[in-house]
Amino acid sequence: MASLGRFLPRVFQFGTSKTACKYFETAKVTERLCSTFRRAQPTTRLTAYSHEFPELLPEPEPEYPGYTVSYEEFKYVERLLPMETVPPPPENVLDGNPTPSGWIAPRPESRQLPYFVHRTKNHMLPIYLEVRNAQTRIVTKLHKVDGNIWKLEAELRAYLEENWQPRIKTQVHEVSSYIIVKGNCCDHVCKFLLSKGF
Template structure:
């Protein structure tokens, strides 16, 4: 019984505190005129206020336009630059440019804006793993046939491939990111 009384008392006390504190803050809050606050100090000293007024004499400044070149190199890039041509491919990080001589006529796959292959690996929450190829144009069914042919010769197990004709993407079941990338590079995309 004593415990319940104590608990109730605490609850009542907490309730009262919670209800009253914000209300008290609101009551004492004042809307300040910001110009007034900026121009005058509290407590009021006329000398200090004179320093901050618009008629006051401000210390010297130096304006330079030469040093603005240091600012220009800090600003972000607005467009993605085109990579320089190099003698040897692949580059140290393994990047290869597109090769138009190898590309078939029936279909094509565009690179992303960052000059990378548009194939994306995803691990779903239920453990399913998929690889998606995007940015396809032309005959998507011919691409699917060629891809399944590539898998038949390079992968032991049969691989399921889904084609979405309207969305222009192909979904491969399983983590075959490397094989898909190799296939796309062999076709010159």
């Protein structure tokens, strides 16, 4: 009980309440546990009983096979990893003819027009179909427009009125550089841009 002297001032501070009794009982249990751990042996000797209790023996460390560091075979791994950037199209498809997948490269003469439509990072035309309000609002959006966007909208409107439907509703967003056409006319807009060389 000599080691419990550090707990007595706090017990007397609590008085004879239930809190003081619980605090004193906790201190006694803590002291008993500490003395028990001090008497316990740090390790248990199982050498004399290894023939009777083999399952109590520690498992031997596994033997791992050796390895070598090789950088020559990493080329077989690199071709399986995804590319960090989209590679440029090959030279043999830049002649303007469609590839087996239907993709057509932009032509150089498109740079001479007063407006320009950039391709996406995947080398695709920036034409998007937007469906909202439970399919009651369907519009076609043409993004990445540079130059005279108003002239592009006028020529696109004339092309759609001739090849799609007579009455076309469009909206030009000059700050964000895109054009909105009411309805689903992605195929017609794509044909118009390809005819211009974009």
